[in-house]
Structure formats: C-alpha cells, structure tokens
Amino acid sequence: MFKEIEFANPQFFWLFLVVPILIGWYVWRRKQQTAALKISSVKGFKVTGSVLAKVRPLLLVLRLLALSLFIVAMARPQTSDVTAKTKTIKGIDIVMAIDVSSSMLAQDLKPNRLNALKKVAIDFVDERPNDRIGLVVYGGESFTKTPITSDQAIVKRALKEVKYGLVNDGTAIGSGLAMAVNRLKDSKAKSKVIILLTDGVKTSGSIEPLDAAELAVAYGIKVYTIGIGSNGVAKTPIALNPDGSFRYGLKKVQIDEELLKTIAERTEGAYFRATSNSSLKKIYDEINKLETTEIKEFKYTNYDEEYRPLVIAGLILLVLEFLLKNTLFKSFI
Structure with missing residues (x-):
C-alpha cells in the first residue's frame, strides 16, 4: 500500500527535526514548574501514588502525534492512477499479394503451400496492430480481396477465405x-510495402512483372x-480426376528466382526463399522486424490527494x- 503513495512536497519532512526539540523543552519546562520541598525525613507522611500524575505525559504525546500528522499532511501524500495510450506516429501500409494457382496446393509444405502460408500470414497480421493491411490474390488474373484496412478481423477473415479457384488458374505475377x-x-x-508470394514462373497475364516493379518504384x-517451394520435386496437382478432385x-x-530477386532489388526490398513451414515463418518474422512502425505512448496520471484524513485526525487529537x-488534568497543570 505504501509503495503506491507519493509525496508532492517531501521537504516538509524536515519539520520532524522540531519534535525532539519540543520533547526536550517540555522536560525542561516541567522541571522548572515543579516546586521542591526539602525535609529531613518522610517517615511521618503517608505516601500515595497518583495515576493521573503518571499519565500526564499523554497530553504531550497527543500534541506531538497531531503535529506529526500535520507535517505528513503538508508533505501532500498522493496516490496516482496512470493510464497509457498509444498513437501511431508513422504507420505502414502493407498489401500481401498471394499466388492462388493450382501449384500452391503442392504438399511439400504441410498440409500444402497455400494453407501453410495462410497460417503464417494470419500470425503476421496479429503482430501488426498499428498498421493497415490489404490483400490481393492472383492466379491467371488478379483481384483485390481486401482493401487496406486497420481492421485486423477483416483481414484475417479474408485470409481464411483464400483458396484455389477464386480466379482462373495460371501465374500472372x-x-x-x-x-x-x-x-x-x-x-x-x-x-x-508489398509482400509478393509465388511458387512458380509467369505463365499468364498481360502485364510484365518488371513493368509492374517500375510502377512500384x-x-x-x-x-x-x-519464392515458396522445396528444392527438387514436390507432390503437385497434375490433372483432374473424373469427380473433379486433383490427381x-x-x-x-520451378521458381523464377532471378525475376523475384530483380523485383526486390529495384524496389529496395528483399528476396526470400521458403522451402519449409519453419522457413516461411522465419521469413515473415524477418519482414516484421525490417518494417517497424513508430509508436508514441502518452501517459495520463490522475492524482488523488490523501492529506484530508490526516488533517482531520490531527484536529481530533x-x-x-x-x-x-x-x-481531567486541570488540577495538575
């Protein structure tokens, strides 16, 4: 409890140095006011003790306690309640462009490339509470799944809805x-910032990737x-079964790494290769560290004055x- 109390005027605690002076003055004064009678013997007198005389210093104790309470009150004890608010000073707008071609159903990442990406991307969104994020999907063509928004719930819901078949098959990078x-x-x-993810090479689309990169610049x-996909071969959809499922x-x-590296270099970004679930997660973690948002914290402190009970208690004393x-002590003073 005491750790929560602060004193606005702690210099008043120096007044406690007066307390021992007052005690010394009281002792000296009592000696000066006490009359002394010298006799040879007190055997003929009946000696009786007075309780009031013994507890008479209680008056001094009450006065000193009242003084102490007033000193603490003048030091202005306070309790404080601190609330903090954050404000985005320089935010970042991010669009994730995700390849949803049939090859994204390859199972070299578990359970497949697309679902592995969705999980990592949702975690990435959770770690960017102060930024606006949008979502673009593309295959043989492209469209905006979600415009840039600060509503994380909308972006995460859109990511969960991403699947093969939203657009014609192909890779229009x-x-x-x-x-x-x-x-x-x-x-x-x-x-x-754009995070462009693909697992293949350009197979469709009327816009050349490098022309689009120049627009970004x-x-x-x-x-x-x-570039997402393991090295070598992967279990990938190669045909449709009669029931419509993939064989x-x-x-x-095949990933056009040279193209992806060139796009990243021209736009002052970076190229990454994700060959597993863990490496994909590390890539998004790395991007999260590279793109930091400037946040300013505002703290508001509400003070409650606690001196009033001390003053009341001192007056009562x-x-x-x-x-x-x-x-009670009138006859002794």
Missing part, C-alpha cells in the same frame, strides 16, 4: 503486383518477394488534548 501497387499508390503512410513502394504426382519445383487538559 505482373498482374498481381500491379494490382497491389494500385491499392497503395494513393497511400499517405510513411512506408508502403515510381510510387515509392518497397516489394518483398517470396497428384511428383513434379519439379488536538481537541482531545484540549479537553483532557481542561478537565
């Missing part, structure tokens, strides 16, 4: 990147590119001392 640039070009944020947008077979993993002095 240029279209996906251009759509993401379009979502960010009018942003006033301190930093504008023109609007001051940084692009982090991620899987081993297929060589003075009144009690006055009453005892003028009633």
Whole structure:
C-alpha cells in the first residue's frame, strides 16, 4: 500500500527535526514548574501514588502525534492512477499479394503451400496492430480481396477465405503486383510495402512483372518477394480426376528466382526463399522486424490527494488534548 503513495512536497519532512526539540523543552519546562520541598525525613507522611500524575505525559504525546500528522499532511501524500495510450506516429501500409494457382496446393509444405502460408500470414497480421493491411490474390488474373484496412478481423477473415479457384488458374505475377501497387499508390503512410508470394514462373497475364516493379518504384513502394517451394520435386496437382478432385504426382519445383530477386532489388526490398513451414515463418518474422512502425505512448496520471484524513485526525487529537487538559488534568497543570 505504501509503495503506491507519493509525496508532492517531501521537504516538509524536515519539520520532524522540531519534535525532539519540543520533547526536550517540555522536560525542561516541567522541571522548572515543579516546586521542591526539602525535609529531613518522610517517615511521618503517608505516601500515595497518583495515576493521573503518571499519565500526564499523554497530553504531550497527543500534541506531538497531531503535529506529526500535520507535517505528513503538508508533505501532500498522493496516490496516482496512470493510464497509457498509444498513437501511431508513422504507420505502414502493407498489401500481401498471394499466388492462388493450382501449384500452391503442392504438399511439400504441410498440409500444402497455400494453407501453410495462410497460417503464417494470419500470425503476421496479429503482430501488426498499428498498421493497415490489404490483400490481393492472383492466379491467371488478379483481384483485390481486401482493401487496406486497420481492421485486423477483416483481414484475417479474408485470409481464411483464400483458396484455389477464386480466379482462373495460371501465374500472372505482373498482374498481381500491379494490382497491389494500385491499392497503395494513393497511400499517405510513411512506408508502403508489398509482400509478393509465388511458387512458380509467369505463365499468364498481360502485364510484365518488371513493368509492374517500375510502377512500384515510381510510387515509392518497397516489394518483398517470396519464392515458396522445396528444392527438387514436390507432390503437385497434375490433372483432374473424373469427380473433379486433383490427381497428384511428383513434379519439379520451378521458381523464377532471378525475376523475384530483380523485383526486390529495384524496389529496395528483399528476396526470400521458403522451402519449409519453419522457413516461411522465419521469413515473415524477418519482414516484421525490417518494417517497424513508430509508436508514441502518452501517459495520463490522475492524482488523488490523501492529506484530508490526516488533517482531520490531527484536529481530533488536538481537541482531545484540549479537553483532557481542561478537565481531567486541570488540577495538575
């Protein structure tokens, strides 16, 4: 409890140095007021003790206690309640551009590339509470799944809804990147970032990826590119069964790493390769560290003055001392 109390005027505690002076003055004064009678013997006198005489110093104790309470009250004891609010000073707008082509159903990441990505991306959103995030999906064409928003619940719900079949099959990297640039070009944020993820090479789309990268440069947008897929071969959809399900077979993993590196280099971003669930998680953690948001914390302190009970208690002690002095101890003073 006492750790929560602060004193606004602690210099008043120096007044406690007066207390021993008052005690010494009281002892000296009592000696001066006490009359002395010298006789040769007290054998002929009946000696009786007086309880009131013995407890008479109680008056001094009451007065000193009252003085002590007043000194503590003048030091202004306070309790404080601190509330903190944070404000984004320089936020970041982020658009995640996600490849949803059939190859994203490859099972070299568990349970497959797309579902592994969705889990990591949702965790990434949770770690960016002060930023706005949007979502673009692309395959043979692209579209905006979610415009940039500060509502994390909307972004996470949109990520959970991402699946194969939202767009025609294919890998239109240029279209996906251009759509993401379009979502960010009018942003006033301190930093504008695109996280472009793909597991293949450009197979469709009318926009060249490097042309889209030049658009990103023109609007001051940084692009982090991620190539997802293990080295070698992976169990990948290769055909459709009569019931509409995919038939899987081993297929060589092909990622246009040179293109992704060039896009990242031109936009002052970085290229990453995710060959497993753990490496994909580390990549998003790394991007999270690279793109930091400036937050300012405002603290508000509410003070409650606690001197009033001390003053009241001191006055009560003075009144009690006055009453005892003028009633019970009147004949001794």
